[in-house]
Amino acid sequence: MSDWTPPSTVNLVDLGFMDARSKLIDLAAFLDRVQRANQTDDFRVQALKNAIALLSLDQPTRAKEVLLSFSDPSTEPIEKATMQGAIGAYRG
């Protein structure tokens, strides 16, 4: 299973620019919306802003770094689960 054939070169910007542009504007609009509603103190909004700063990194590991920034960094199991769902950002 080790014989890897890389994909042929295609214009990834052509394929993905409009989608990325749309998502970025949506993100900007979300931040505007919560600011107008005075809800920027929510820890999830702060987590989002911290993650946005990681987009300026030079290495092609931005997705990984963003995911890490949202993650629980602890290493020991918790005593008991008090909820079943997840929130999307570690409260700390």
Place this chain on the structure above:
Amino acid sequence: MTVVFQTAAFAPALITIVNECKQPSTIVKSLMNYIEPHGHMVSRTTDDYERMALAGCQAICEPAFWAGFDRASADGFYDYFRQITEYEPKRAARFGIKHFSWLCINPKEAEDTKLAEEVIGLIPQFIDKPGVLGIGEIGLNKNSRNELRIFEQHVQVAQDYDQLVLIHTPHLEDKLKGTRLIVDALKNFPKIKPERVIIDHVEEHTIDHVLDQGFWAGITLYPESKCTPNRAIDMLEHRHAERIWMNSACDWGISDPLAVPKTMQVMRQRGWTAEMIQRVAYENPVAFMGQSGKFHL
């Protein structure tokens, strides 16, 4: 690898699939065989089976999971195990799809350890059924001590009965920690070979840890959480598609049972050869699940 294109006999449903896609002229060319290695079909309609068959699905593998609510007793699981080992294979067979299953109690219900242990006690009487591939999807949800204890009991059953293991990793902010705890716990079971374990729902921050330890990795394609087609393909390219499968995990929530064939279409747009697409969508699942000795297509 044989590539089977759909025929005009399937035209009505094919039109439905094409209408769901942005570029119908190219989707028609991309239809080829694939395997859905992780689909919760008890939560899908019979129409979904038909659409998956028309899209080229040859087999669906159904891990046991949380029903969207906590079951009151082990009797509920007994009936659920009968459903996924006896009834769903018949429903799939109507559309020429093979159906396989995995058995466990999902970590979301592991906090009730008495119930969980009763359910684990049911597994041996189902494990020899012809379509049962192994123990799954076990794992962690909120990374609690009770979840970890029940996870280890499941792994012990897999070790005792020489079964494959399919592992669920936690959602969102809990995934990184949970993945690390799971990998560490597996090291306490020396008879469990990493190549017989798949750790599912990996993302960019967990995939390397899983693959570098010798395990298989599953990428789940979800419209909101987990992974988009383009992110999945990025990871596949980064790891040369080795020891990785992709799945829709279609269930009660917002999910798409055609996520795998739609991602295959994006792979084509991104310059993947038909052979490499087939490796990820068909040959890799066959290679992993073929180790069970029961995965016959």
